[in-house]
Amino acid sequence: MTPSHPALGTLRETLRPYGDVRRRNASAWLPPVGRLRRNMRRYDDTDEVDMVVIGCGAGGATLTQRLAHAGWHVVCLEAGPFWDPDTDWVSDEAGSHHLYWNEPRVVGGDHPVPLGANNSGRGVGGSMVHFAGYTPRLHPSDFHTKSLDGVGADWPITYDDLKPYYTRIERELPVAGQYWPWGDPHPHPHGPHPVGGNGQVMLDGCAALGIEARVGPVAITSGRFGNRPHCVYRGFCLQGCKVDAKASPLITHVPDAITHGAEIRDGSMATYIETEGGRRATGVHYVRGGRPRFQRARAVAVAGYSIETPRLLLNSAIANDHDQVGRYVMVQGAPQTAGRFADEIRMYKAPPPEVSTEAFYETDPGRPYQRGFAVQTVSPLPITWAEHVTAQGHWGTDLRERMRDYVHWAVLGSLCEFLPQPDNRVTLSPDESDRNGMPVARFDHSRCANDDQLMAASQQVMEDILRAAGATELMTIERYAHLVGGCRMAATPHDGVVDADLRVFGYDNLFITDGSVLPTQGSANPALTIMALADRAADRLTRGEVPRP
Amino acid sequence: MIPARTARTARLAAEAKATRKRPKRIADRAHTWDPATAGVVLARLGPRPPLGYFSPTEEAAARPLLAHLLATWHDEADIPVLSFIDERLASGEGDGWRHAGLPEDGPAWRRSLAALDADASLRHGRTFAELGHGEQHRLLRHIQDLGSHDWYGMPAARVWSLWTRYACAAYYSHPHSWDETGYGGPAYPQGYLRLGRGTREPWEAPR
Numbered sequence: 001m002t003p004s005h006p007a008l009g010t011l012r013e014t015l016r017p018y019g020d021v022r023r024r025n026a027s028a029w030l031p032p033v034g035r036l037r038r039n040m041r042r043y044d045d046t047d048e049v050d051m052v053v054i055g056c057g058a059g060g061a062t063l064t065q066r067l068a069h070a071g072w073h074v075v076c077l078e079a080g081p082f083w084d085p086d087t088d089w090v091s092d093e094a095g096s097h098h099l100y101w102n103e104p105r106v107v108g109g110d111h112p113v114p115l116g117a118n119n120s121g122r123g124v125g126g127s128m129v130h131f132a133g134y135t136p137r138l139h140p141s142d143f144h145t146k147s148l149d150g151v152g153a154d155w156p157i158t159y160d161d162l163k164p165y166y167t168r169i170e171r172e173l174p175v176a177g178q179y180w181p182w183g184d185p186h187p188h189p190h191g192p193h194p195v196g197g198n199g200q201v202m203l204d205g206c207a208a209l210g211i212e213a214r215v216g217p218v219a220i221t222s223g224r225f226g227n228r229p230h231c232v233y234r235g236f237c238l239q240g241c242k243v244d245a246k247a248s249p250l251i252t253h254v255p256d257a258i259t260h261g262a263e264i265r266d267g268s269m270a271t272y273i274e275t276e277g278g279r280r281a282t283g284v285h286y287v288r289g290g291r292p293r294f295q296r297a298r299a300v301a302v303a304g305y306s307i308e309t310p311r312l313l314l315n316s317a318i319a320n321d322h323d324q325v326g327r328y329v330m331v332q333g334a335p336q337t338a339g340r341f342a343d344e345i346r347m348y349k350a351p352p353p354e355v356s357t358e359a360f361y362e363t364d365p366g367r368p369y370q371r372g373f374a375v376q377t378v379s380p381l382p383i384t385w386a387e388h389v390t391a392q393g394h395w396g397t398d399l400r401e402r403m404r405d406y407v408h409w410a411v412l413g414s415l416c417e418f419l420p421q422p423d424n425r426v427t428l429s430p431d432e433s434d435r436n437g438m439p440v441a442r443f444d445h446s447r448c449a450n451d452d453q454l455m456a457a458s459q460q461v462m463e464d465i466l467r468a469a470g471a472t473e474l475m476t477i478e479r480y481a482h483l484v485g486g487c488r489m490a491a492t493p494h495d496g497v498v499d500a501d502l503r504v505f506g507y508d509n510l511f512i513t514d515g516s517v518l519p520t521q522g523s524a525n526p527a528l529t530i531m532a533l534a535d536r537a538a539d540r541l542t543r544g545e546v547p548r549p
Numbered sequence: 550m551i552p553a554r555t556a557r558t559a560r561l562a563a564e565a566k567a568t569r570k571r572p573k574r575i576a577d578r579a580h581t582w583d584p585a586t587a588g589v590v591l592a593r594l595g596p597r598p599p600l601g602y603f604s605p606t607e608e609a610a611a612r613p614l615l616a617h618l619l620a621t622w623h624d625e626a627d628i629p630v631l632s633f634i635d636e637r638l639a640s641g642e643g644d645g646w647r648h649a650g651l652p653e654d655g656p657a658w659r660r661s662l663a664a665l666d667a668d669a670s671l672r673h674g675r676t677f678a679e680l681g682h683g684e685q686h687r688l689l690r691h692i693q694d695l696g697s698h699d700w701y702g703m704p705a706a707r708v709w710s711l712w713t714r715y716a717c718a719a720y721y722s723h724p725h726s727w728d729e730t731g732y733g734g735p736a737y738p739q740g741y742l743r744l745g746r747g748t749r750e751p752w753e754a755p756r
Contacts, residue, residue, distance in 0.1 A: 087585050091735030094722035095589035101645050108649035116645025196744040232740025242583065242737050344749060344756060348732055349741040382732050386717035393693070395713060396620040396686075403721070406730040407756050442649065 006179045010187040018226075021171045025065060027255040028226025034084050036258045043263050045295050049073045050549075052284050052297035054270045054312065057126015058530040059514035060303030061249030061257065062169075066538030068262035075295055076257075077268040077286055079308075080123030083250055089240035093383045096239040099123065099130045103434055105307065109424070109444035111480075113331050119483040120307065124264055125250035127305070128527055129240050132353040133218040133247070134376060135175050135528040137166050139183030141362060142522040149363045151370045151419050151450065153328075153519040156491045156500040159184060165532035165539070170217075173247040174225055175528070177216015182358035190222040193231060196350030198377045201341065201410040203355055205469030211461075213357040213375075219247035219527070220351055235348045235379070246351070268293075271438050273300055273316040273510070281510040287436050299509035299549035303534070306486040306516045310426040311441040313487065313497075319504045324497050326426035328488050329443065330521045333416035333455045334481035336378060337462035338388060338409050339471025345410045352379035360461060361523050369453035371417040374523040375462055378413035382406060391477040412465060414458035415481060415523045418451045426486055445480075484526050486516040501546045502537040509549030513537055575734040576724040578752065582735045590735065593723050597632040602639040602655065603662075609678040610662040617689055618716045626725040633719035634658075644714075648707050658715075661708045664701035668692075731756045 022029055030036060043049055051067055053060045056078035064076045080101075083089065090096060101120035107113055121127025140159035145152035163184065176190035192215035195203065199215065206213035220231050220241075231245035244251055254264060265288070272285040274294070281300040286293055302309050310326035313319050356376040363370050380388060382403070388411070389402045424446065428439040447455075459476050466474060490496025493505035498517050504510040513534040515526050540546045576594060579587045603611060608631065615630050616622055638655040651657050665688075669677040673684060680688070695705035720726055727734050733741065733753055743750050 086583075090586040090589045091582065091737045092586055092589050092722070094718055095586070097642065102643050103645065104643060104653065105646045106649050107646050112648055114644070114646055116643075120645055194744055196741075197746045197748075200746050232737065233742075233744060234736040234740050236735075236737070341746070343747040345746060346731075346733070346749065346753075349736075350744050382721040382727065382730055383718050386721050387714065390710075390713040390717060395618050395689075395693070399618075399717075400620050400729075403726075403730050405756075406732055 006185065006187070010179050013187040013189050014191060016189065024168065025069070025172050025253060025256045026259070027172075027252050028228050030227070030255040030259060033250060033255045033258070036255055037082060037264075040258050041261045041263055043073065043075050045293050047073070048296040048298055049075050050297070051299045051301055052077060052295050053301045053303055053513075054284060055126065055303035055305065055308070055514065056124045056249065056254070056264055057121055057303060057305065057514065058128050058249060058527050059534040060301070061124070061126070061253045062531045062534040063301055063303065063513045063538050064262050064264070065253040065257035065260075066535060067542065068257045068260035070542035072542070074257070074262040075297070076262060076264045077270050077284065077295070078124050078264060078266045079269040080266065082124045082264060082266040083129065083240070085240060085242050085244065089242050091234060091236045091239065091242065093239065093381050096130070099240055104432070104440050106429055106432070106440060106442040107445070108442060110446035113443065113445045113480045115307065115443070119331070119481065120305065124254060124266060125248035128248040129250065130238050131525070131527055132378075133220050133237050133351055134353045134356065134525040135170070135173060135217050135219045136356070136358070136374070136524040137183060137186070138522045138524050138529055139361060142520055145371065145520050149370045153420055153488070153490075153495070155519050156489055162529075162532050162536060165535040166528065169528060169531045169535055173219040173252055174221065175217045175219050176222035177218060178214040180214065180217060181212065182361060188217050190225070192216050193218065193220065193222050193351065193354070195354050196233070196347065197345035198347040198379045198410045199350065199354030201339070201345060201469045202377050202412060202465060205465035205467070206357060208468035209464060211357055211465065212359050213355055215355055218351060218353045221245045231351065233350045235350060235352065235381070237351045237353065269436055270304070270312055271315065271436055273302070273312065273318060275316070275318055275510075279506065280508055299511065301511040301513050303512070303514040305514050306483045307426055307441050307443060309512060309514055309516045310486045311428065314428050315438055319497055319507070319510065321506065322494050324488070324495070326486055327422045328420040328519070329424050329426055329445070329486040330418055330420055330484050330518070331445065331480040332482050332521060332523065333418055333447070333451055333458070334413050334479050335455050335459045335462070335476055336388060336411060336413045336479055337459060337466060337474060337476040338411045339466030339469070340405065340408050340473040341410060341470055342408070342472065344407045346407045347379040347410055348381055352377065354379070358523070360458070367457065369450050369457065371419070371450070371454070372523060373414045373416040373454055373458040375412055375414045375458065375465070378411050380411055385409070388475065388477055392475045410466065410469070410471070412462045413481070414462060415525065416451065416454035416458055417521060417523045418454070419448055420485055420488070420520060421446070421448060482521070482526050484515040484518040484521045487512050488519040489517045490519065501540055502533065503546065511537065574725065575727045575732070578734060581739050583737050586735045586737065590724055597629050598636065600632065600635045602635045603631070606666070607659060607662045609676065610665050613678055613685055614662070614665065614689070614712065615716050617685060618713060619720050628720055628723040628725060630716060630719040633722070634715050637715070651703060651707055654711065657703070657708070657711055660701075661703065661711065664703070667701060
């Protein structure tokens with residue numbers, strides 16, 4: 001798989017002119033999105049637009065931009081606000097609470113998963129506004145884990161189907177990092193960032209153990225990209241990037257969408273998809289400014305992510321003939337190990353996503369478990385660090401002592417590929433509604449034996465790395481990261497909700513273009529894959545390879 | 550070309566360096582932050598509104614509870630943790646999820662504080678606030694040790710995590726706590742320049 005000339009590939013990619021990127025998506029070269037928004041085209045509810053997209057995150061915004069660019073009339077409904085990074089975002093943990101989806105949700109099961117800040121966004125840009133910035137690809141093996149390893153599921157598409165879209169999106173974000181030796185080896189369009197203390201610890205530890213590790217891949221400009229400046233290493237990737245260096249659809253796809261006539265309608269909470277004859281969607285009911293409204297449309301794409309997309313479909317009582325909606329929701333096991341060092345690490349400097357390794361990603365026949373995990377730097381800020389310390393059972397004087405030592409700690413996190421399970425699912429709460437009267441979502445989650453083994457194995461590796469880098473004390477906690485599945489793509493309607501073109505089985509004009517369509521998740525952060533899938537679906541629609549609704 | 554330093558400029562530079570004051574507190578650097586961030590952070594140093602969510606009985610239990618969780622008895626900096634939590638609960642700002650079997654965060658706080666008083670009076674015949682320091686500490690340790698077992702109709706570990714989550718978010722959002730931890734604070738538009746093990750910005754004190 002290794003190409004003969006990684007160095008040449010890297011050189012070619014970093015020296016590449018931006019012409020085709022700019023023709024495909026000029027977002028980085030356009031005026032600030034706040035200014036573009038003032039002249040944004042507005043549609044009437046009575047206009048039958050070509051597509052109404054629900055949700056303006058990784059999947060929804062990418063689809064909106066691609067369709068608008070191809071001349072479609074598109075309205076994108078977003079429940080949250082249209083952000084102005086200058087005034088709405090701050091370099092502060094507690095002051096960034098409004099970036100998360102904070103509406104009521106219930107979590108249950110044997111291993112309940114916290115939502116909100118952990119994995120759910122709100123507003124234009126979606127959860128990519130506060131995602132760390134890691135943008136690895138899935139490995140080719142991820143697309144057929146069932147036939148390869150006997151676990152998980154086979155996708156109705158292969159890695160090669162998605163590869164060109166990975167490359168396109170990587171150039172549009174753009175992704176910075178060293179040449180990637182794992183999965184399908186590939187270079188990145190921007191060079192790697194310098195590493196801070198935490199990244200250095202991980203590189204030191206991995207080098208001592210002979211584990212391959214690399215800087216990146218992160219969707220953070222390393223050098224100027226259009227009007228977007230270089231990262232300033234202030235460390236607040238998870239609080240929204242005020243610098244405009246870290247990618248989110250708000251700056252990577254929405255500007256171009258607006259200049260091509262798309263309307264991003266913020267503050268619009270979709271509550272019900274109207275259909276006729278069980279085959280066609282005719283529009284979307286939503287609430288804006290307290291008033292119920294209805295947008296007519298020739299086609300509908302749902303991109304509300306793994307909790308809200310199933311919730312909307314279940315509330316609309318559609319697409320669920322085979323009881324697949326809301327099932328196979330996945331999170332990654334993300335144990336986090338901290339190590340104390342004699343020298344100052346000061347992990348709050350530099351982006352939290354710095355260094356990662358995928359050396360343990362694939363199934364190792366010598367191990368008792370299937371599939372694997374990735375290890376990455378995480379670098380929590382003080383409040384999140386305090387959560388780590390208290391999760392370890394410390395409180396009172398113990399807690400304060402460890403907090404006083406903050407600058408001496410380095411933190412690694414792993415992403416374990418938890419397997420899809422039918423009972424890890426989203427359902428509607430029978431007796432609880434939100435302020436719009438829509439039933440609240442409940443998400444039940446339990447781990448299987450393979451999941452537990454991966455958690456333990458990755459903890460061992462992280463502890464080894466930190467010890468090899470010189471750590472004198474270790475603290476590991478269990479947590480979960482990311483969210484995918486819930487309306488998975490499959491070859492037949494008995495196994496999933498959408499087909500390989502992300503069209504809902506049985507419908508001519510209803511699509512799902514977000515992370516909920518992933519049948520498996522690998523050990524990769526999902527943002528890049530979600531964007532690539534939406535790009536592919538849009539490409540096939542606009543080329544006419546899927547009949548235009 | 551840089552001219553060679555004269556003895557005089559070298560002496561002046563050394564004097565200036567010796568008399569240059571390090572800012573005592575991270576909050577003193579607010580002039581280097583963007584206005585939105587400075588507004589949000591400095592507001593935490595300002596006057597606090599009266600409590601609006603907790604009843605006097607709940608307040609009486611919550612104060613010693615938070616003092617134990619955060620060991621704040623001897624602190625010079627008086628970080629208004631209870632006031633921050635009260636304000637958050639009064640505004641109804643949730644975290645976007647709650648455990649099945651537990652109510653929303655606000656009512657869960659009320660229930661847990663009532664349970665704290667009930668447990669204290671069962672063991673000692675007094676409210677939690679009236680217990681001695683050691684008795685309070687032992688009772689809290691007992692609740693922590695219950696783990697996932699039931700405590701007054703709630704899984705003890707969930708209550709513990711609710712308490713510590715809110716207490717830490719309040720305490721460590723205050724800029725005076727950053728002086729304690731050595732955290733450099735907001736750094737936009739300035740950014741951080743000195744990255745890597747063992748390095749620090751000129752204004753960061755060694756730890």
